[in-house]
Amino acid sequence: MSIVPESERPNPYSAYGAHGSVLVLNSGSSSLKYQLVNPVGGEAIAAGIVERIGESSGSVRHTYAGNTTERELEVPNHAAALRLALGLFDEIGPRLADAGIHAVGHRVVHGGERFSRPVVIDDDVVAAIHELVPLAPLHNPANVQGIEVARELLADVPHVAVFDTAFFQALPPAAYTYAIDRDVARAHGVRRYGFHGTSHQYVAGKVARVLGRRVQDLNTIVLHLGNGASASAVRGGVPVDTSMGLTPLEGLVMGTRSGDVDPAVVFHLARNAGMSIDELDTLLNKRSGVKGLSGENDMRQLRRLVEEGDEDASLAFDVYVHRLKKYVGAYLAVLGRVDVVAFTAGVGENDARVRAAVCSGLEGLGIAVDEERNAARAGEPRIISPDWATTLVMVVPTMEELAIARQCVEAVEGLQPSAAVPAG
Ligand SMILES: Nc1ncnc2c1ncn2[C@@H]1O[C@H](COP(=O)(O)OP(=O)(O)O)[C@@H](O)[C@H]1O
Ligand SMILES: CC(=O)OP(=O)(O)O
Numbered sequence: 324m325s326i327v328p329e330s331e332r333p334n335p336y337s338a339y340g341a342h343g344s345v346l347v348l349n350s351g352s353s354s355l356k357y358q359l360v361n362p363v364g365g366e367a368i369a370a371g372i373v374e375r376i377g378e379s380s381g382s383v384r385h386t387y388a389g390n391t392t393e394r395e396l397e398v399p400n401h402a403a404a405l406r407l408a409l410g411l412f413d414e415i416g417p418r419l420a421d422a423g424i425h426a427v428g429h430r431v432v433h434g435g436e437r438f439s440r441p442v443v444i445d446d447d448v449v450a451a452i453h454e455l456v457p458l459a460p461l462h463n464p465a466n467v468q469g470i471e472v473a474r475e476l477l478a479d480v481p482h483v484a485v486f487d488t489a490f491f492q493a494l495p496p497a498a499y500t501y502a503i504d505r506d507v508a509r510a511h512g513v514r515r516y517g518f519h520g521t522s523h524q525y526v527a528g529k530v531a532r533v534l535g536r537r538v539q540d541l542n543t544i545v546l547h548l549g550n551g552a553s554a555s556a557v558r559g560g561v562p563v564d565t566s567m568g569l570t571p572l573e574g575l576v577m578g579t580r581s582g583d584v585d586p587a588v589v590f591h592l593a594r595n596a597g598m599s600i601d602e603l604d605t606l607l608n609k610r611s612g613v614k615g616l617s618g619e620n621d622m623r624q625l626r627r628l629v630e631e632g633d634e635d636a637s638l639a640f641d642v643y644v645h646r647l648k649k650y651v652g653a654y655l656a657v658l659g660r661v662d663v664v665a666f667t668a669g670v671g672e673n674d675a676r677v678r679a680a681v682c683s684g685l686e687g688l689g690i691a692v693d694e695e696r697n698a699a700r701a702g703e704p705r706i707i708s709p710d711w712a713t714t715l716v717m718v719v720p721t722m723e724e725l726a727i728a729r730q731c732v733e734a735v736e737g738l739q740p741s742a743a744v745p746a747g
């Protein structure tokens with residue numbers, strides 16, 4: 324299989340021609356990323372990020388027409404962050420009133436069992452997202468704040484919620500069920516939901532599109548390696564397993580999150596270290612992962628420490644890679660046949676060393692990376708495995724904002740969702 328040139332790929336979204344731009348808002352636990360996107364061509368018209376929300380020294384960066392404006396300032400909460408961002412559109416451009424905004428798309432992290440596709444937001448949807456706060460205490464409160472302020476400031480356009488969990492609502496019961504007392508589990512919504520679904524779905528679809536294949540014919544392992552990180556096994560466009568669970572804590576080792584641990588670690592520390600539930604939550608979500616092991620959560624800094632011979636950093640890197648390799652092996656077994664392993668997100672797209680380490684030793688399974696192809700840098704999807712490999716290893720930049728923008732148009736227009744259509 325090889326890459327089909329962009330000019331020869333049909334654009335299934337050209338029918339969206341009439342729909343102007345979509346403002347996409349992605350509220351994280353301490354940041355707000357935003358992008359004004361053209362859903363047809365896919366380009367970002369303007370983009371920005373507000374960081375360190377709730378801390379004493381926050382910052383904002385806004386890019387429009389090739390110019391980037393940066394400011395340091397205190398941003399007390401997500402509502403203030405959004406007012407700040409929208410103010411920058413009017414100050415620096417493009418003016419919101421002139422931007423042809425067709426809809427506002429909100430990334431919502433937890434949609435529970437209720438939402439398996441994007442929905443146009445009304446008061447009932449806001450209440451439902453609020454009800455899911457206990458399942459996503461780090462993410463859903465910020466999402467609700469973002470939605471409330473955006474609906475107030477951009478009252479004339481439809482707002483759409485696009486859920487990280489939606490794609491994974493198609494997981495089979497064997498993959499989403501925890502083997503615990505079924506009555507307790509049902510009463511409290513305890514099951515695996517999966518996250519980063521917009522990215523996993525986009526990348527699985529994009530792989531098919533750039534290879535000129537039907538997504539229905541491909542089995543793909545997607546490795547979304549950002550600050551949060553997750554793996555998925557996708558058979559014919561449908562997810563059959565993923566590494567995150569009830570919350571985005573399970574699975575891979577992440578920047579600050581532990582990923583899989585024996586749940587008895589929690590009981591042990593509660594009983595013997597006197598730690599409270601909130602302290603344990605903070606320990607596993609914010610003081611663990613590669614940061615917990617090395618002091619650094621940013622992969623670039625971690626790699627610098629490894630190169631300086633820091634032993635803690637080396638162990639952190641090895642633990643990170645070991646966990647990833649285990650998930651690749653597990654998903655090979657789940658899928659039976661794997662056509663593509665696709666790396667995406669900040670680490671997956673940029674860190675050749677991580678990709679090489681994850682694939683090393685897998686030659687017997689038909690998986691390998693070619694050193695030269697792996698080292699090449701490009702913003703486009705590409706193949707990095709050698710010609711002899713039976714599984715393609717690819718780097719596929721994720722475009723969550725574009726995927727959200729397109730799902731927004733589909734929800735507003737009542738179009739067939741693009742779930743099975745190769746996106747992008
Ligand atoms: N050139 C690079 N090499 C290695 N890691 C990188 C590089 N650029 C970004 N990253 C890593 O990507 C991560 C952030 O990825 P991103 O997908 O933006 O995450 P999130 O959306 O969760 O904030 C950081 O850990 C950062 O270290
Ligand atoms: C769900 C999740 O982990 O999101 P993020 O990677 O943005 O923290």
Ligand SMILES: [Mg+2]
Nearest residue numbers: 549550551668
């Ligand atoms: Mg991300």
